[in-house]
Amino acid sequence: MGKELERRGFLRWVIGSVIAGGAIITSFNFISFLQRRALTTVKVVYFQMEQFVDVSDEYFDLPEPASLRNLWNTIVQRHSSMSSQMIAMMLVLVNNAPVRGLDLALNDGDVVNLIPLVAGG
Secondary structure: HHHHHHHHHHHHHHHHHHHHHHHHHHHHHHHHHOOOOOEEEEEEOOOOOOOOOOOEEEEEEEEOOHHHHHHHHHHHHHHHOOOHHHHHHEEEEEEOOOOOOOOOEEOOOOOOEEOOOOOOO
8 A cells, every 4th residue: 555655646746747847848938939029021012123133022021120221131131133222223112102211110011112213215
């Protein structure tokens, strides 16, 4: 009878330890989930830019706080044919509204249109 109680106590201890360990691991996963940086997803539409990019549009996941400057830097990194100076020669629309400057904050779901300005005669 003594060994049976001892064994039962040991099994309770093992089961309790497994449950407690699982709870600790779950809480660590939950904490890391809460600490994860939020991302802002933005769609970029390229007009008449086939010589620079091989897509007509694409999505970018930017860490918050997202800005037009962060987006442009990410575009230049992704597409080697783009340069940081090219933005000055483009009409930039965010959700169909013209934008001046790169400090505009972007929100999840925004659509950014990049339209190169052309000169001719």
